[in-house]
Amino acid sequence: MGKLTGTLEVVSSQPIISERHSHYQGGKTAIGQLAQVTEGRKPAPPAIYFPQIAAGGWGDWVIITNVSSHAKANLNALARDINGNFVWSGTKALEPYQCWIVPVDGTADKKGDVSLEVSSDHGVLGERHCHSGSQVLSFAGASPHLGSVGTRLFFPEIYSGAHDFFRFFNTGEADALISVVARDRNSARVIHQIQGRSTPQGFWTVPDESIKSVTGTLEVMSTQPIAGERHMHYQGGKTAISQLGQVIAL
Numbered sequence: 001m002g003k004l005t006g007t008l009e010v011v012s013s014q015p016i017i018s019e020r021h022s023h024y025q026g027g028k029t030a031i032g033q034l035a036q037v038t039e040g041r042k043p044a045p046p047a048i049y050f051p052q053i054a055a056g057g058w059g060d061w062v063i064i065t066n067v068s069s070h071a072k073a074n075l076n077a078l079a080r081d082i083n084g085n086f087v088w089s090g091t092k093a094l095e096p097y098q099c100w101i102v103p104v105d106g107t108a109d110k111k112g113d114v115s116l117e118v119s120s121d122h123g124v125l126g127e128r129h130c131h132s133g134s135q136v137l138s139f140a141g142a143s144p145h146l147g148s149v150g151t152r153l154f155f156p157e158i159y160s161g162a163h164d165f166f167r168f169f170n171t172g173e174a175d176a177l178i179s180v181v182a183r184d185r186n187s188a189r190v191i192h193q194i195q196g197r198s199t200p201q202g203f204w205t206v207p208d209e210s211i212k213s214v215t216g217t218l219e220v221m222s223t224q225p226i227a228g229e230r231h232m233h234y235q236g237g238k239t240a241i242s243q244l245g246q247v248i249a250l
Contacts, residue, residue: 007065007097010035024136028238031138036125036146038067044123048141049149050116051169051203051229053079054130055109062102064118064126064141066094073122075100079108080115084170084201087114115169115203130242135233137242142169142227144250153228153245155218158182158211165231166206170198172224178204185216198226220245 010018018035038044044067053060066073072095079088088108092100108114118126118141126141142148149171158164170176175197182192191214198204211218220228228245 007099009038009097028134029136031129031136033127033138033140036140038123038125042145044068044125045141045143045145046121046123047117047119048124048126048143048146049169049171049227050118050126050128050139050141051167051227052130053104053109053114053116053128055112055114058130058132060105060109061129061131062104062116062126064092064094064100064102064124066096066098066120066122067125068096068122070096071122072096073120073124075118075120075124077102077104078117078119079104080117080201081112082202084199087111113203115201117201134238135240137231137240139229139242139244142244144171144225147247148244149225149227150247150250151222151225152247152249153220153222153226154248155220155228155230155243155245158214158216158218159232160213160215162235163233164208164211165233166211166218166220167203167229167231168196168198168206168220168222169203169227170200170222170224171227173200174224175199176204176222176224176226178220178222178226180206180211181219181221182211182214183216183219184214188216191216198224200224219248225250 077090130137196204
């Protein structure tokens with residue numbers, strides 16, 4: 001591909017799955033991503049969600065692409081606080097396959113963590129990088145169209161030897177009652193259960209201290225559709241990985 005900064009589209013005559021590995025200069029940081037599907041069970045989504053834009057010492061970078069091949073897209077970005085209250089907005093018009101780096105870092109998050117919703121009159125896809133030193137967290141924009149928003153989420157791993165952090169964003173129109181179940185890896189025994197609540201378009205955070213020392217799995221059940229992020233920070237503070245919750249039920 002040579003030296004290119006932009007986007008990559010892959011078209012196949014048969015269904016495919018694909019990975020991207022991005023290695024930063026210096027050899028200390030890498031991120032991995034699965035490709036986002038523009039043609040599948042549903043078309044590319046008209047709205048995507050990022051449960052967290054981080055305040056404090058972490059920097060955020062969010063890019064959105066108009067994946068329509070024929071039409072200009074009019075985008076609206078909304079940042080909301082923990083209770084779903086509007087704190088920042090931005091708009092942008094994009095030609096087909098044009099990108100927008102949403103200027104949220106240092107603006108939307110001045111008073112604390114926020115969520116970000118980007119809606120459009122045509123299909124869009126996006127990703128977020130949250131970075132501090134050699135730690136980089138990478139998330140695709142979540143959407144029911146992409147199978148990453150639902151009422152039952154699953155994380156196949158939690159690890160007692162690292163620091164875990166979970167953020168759940170309520171995409172619904174009513175309060176979400178959220179239950180979290182941590183199970184032991186070997187016995188599948190329930191080790192810990194906690195419950196929380198999120199207002200419409202608000203979010204709820206589960207820190208490592210709430211999960212206790214569990215190596216196993218995490219199941220999340222909600223009365224409203226939610227998107228969930230996991231951040232896992234290894235000991236030493238130089239390496240982290242990131243995941244969206246895998247949807248079991250829409």
